Amino acid sequence: MxxxxxxxxxxxxxxxxxxxxxxxxxxxTIVTVTDEKWNTxxxxxxxxxxxxxxxxxxxxxxxxxAEDAVSRAVTxxxxxxxxxxxxxxxxxxxxxxxxxIWGGVDLVAIYDxxxxxxxxxxxxxxxxx
Numbered sequence: 001m002x003x004x005x006x007x008x009x010x011x012x013x014x015x016x017x018x019x020x021x022x023x024x025x026x027x028x029t030i031v032t033v034t035d036e037k038w039n040t041x042x043x044x045x046x047x048x049x050x051x052x053x054x055x056x057x058x059x060x061x062x063x064x065x066a067e068d069a070v071s072r073a074v075t076x077x078x079x080x081x082x083x084x085x086x087x088x089x090x091x092x093x094x095x096x097x098x099x100x101i102w103g104g105v106d107l108v109a110i111y112d113x114x115x116x117x118x119x120x121x122x123x124x125x126x127x128x129x
Contacts, residue, residue, distance in 0.1 A: 015079055046092075059091055
């Protein structure tokens, strides 16, 4: 007969300085809170707040998403200061940054890491009839 083993309770780490990564696409807004070694502490998206389809990418959904992700990081991990990393060109990026500031943490820096093509892919050949 197998004996029951007791699982150990996972301890929460205290992180005073972290990073908030905001991915604002045309379809959704995803906010991820990490520590300085890029280990994910909490994450939240427009869909996990109950918004569906086109409402996931609205500024209001980005506001609620950023507020929930940062408040969870503050309460669970004791986060006090953050760096913000923005990626994407969605319409919710400014609203998400605004709510990171209002979320009870001090903002140290904002970095825009949106990928920009340098010349990009080759264009399609023109159609001839």
